Amino acid sequence: MAPLICDGVLDAWRSFLTAHARLTEAVDQRLTGAGCVSLGTFDVLLSVHEACDHRSRMHELADHVVLSRSGLTRLVDRLEADGLLRRERCPNDRRGAFAVLTDDGERALQAAWPVYAAAVRELFGGAFGQGDDDARRF
Amino acid sequence: MAPLICDGVLDAWRSFLTAHARLTEAVDQRLTGAGCVSLGTFDVLLSVHEACDHRSRMHELADHVVLSRSGLTRLVDRLEADGLLRRERCPNDRRGAFAVLTDDGERALQAAWPVYAAAVRELFGGAFGQGDDDARRF
DNA sequence: AATAAATAGTTGCGCCCGCAACGACAAACC
């Protein structure tokens, strides 16, 4: 039988899959190796930080980090236990809750940021034409 | 404070992360929705199929699908229980084992292949310039 | 040859996730 994969799009897809697995693993190891939060935690903290008033509804947060609602509930549980996030009741909608950055969460985000940025630029940016490497304006 | 993300490489990285999450979810749903094996299973079956003699050493397989050795052990356990794969002792190295496609595994791979290819071309290929869409030579 | 170091694969353990079901609430409909 001929090889199943003989198509540019499918080759690219497989490269995409392996690149994602290796890159996320490498970036996560940079973060945790430097004593920072994990990549998953960082994504959540950053999303909350970028939201209006540094707070985000749970379902919006779940959408933004591409996690199920239940998955986000547990993750926020952990971050709340770690003191990085806290929940706040939503005044308009008594069903809803906000995730809000605590001061510790803000500090953890700021501490992780340079590690994250450097790792992404080096590992991800370096894997491409690195045409933007001199466009750093951090 | 200024927004933390103001860099082309970092924007691209975040798009990369969300694209991966959404695309793998969508491709997996196409496969399972059509009664085929999951995406993770498909990757393993395809890797074994492409290997020499349709068999692959466990550690090579783990590397190829970017899984830990223990993770691959469990995954092959499940596929063996499902009758899609079987283990064979390695004659040269008595520590080693091969994962080998069974006839059922081969059939499952062939059944999933067109669904997989169509999903990847449409969802992944379509997300780009689709310049290769007419280069299909399946 | 004898021993030390490295490698292959498996297992116990704990973590993290998605699905389905649930209770609380809001919005739409009549």
Add this chain to the structure above:
DNA sequence: GGTTTGTCGTTGCGGGCGCAACTATTTATT
């Protein structure tokens, strides 16, 4: 106003993964 439908977030459950430790075997060292 009361009922139906939809949405928000949480929980029980089971699946799937990585890390560290382990056994068995190979390879390197002396």
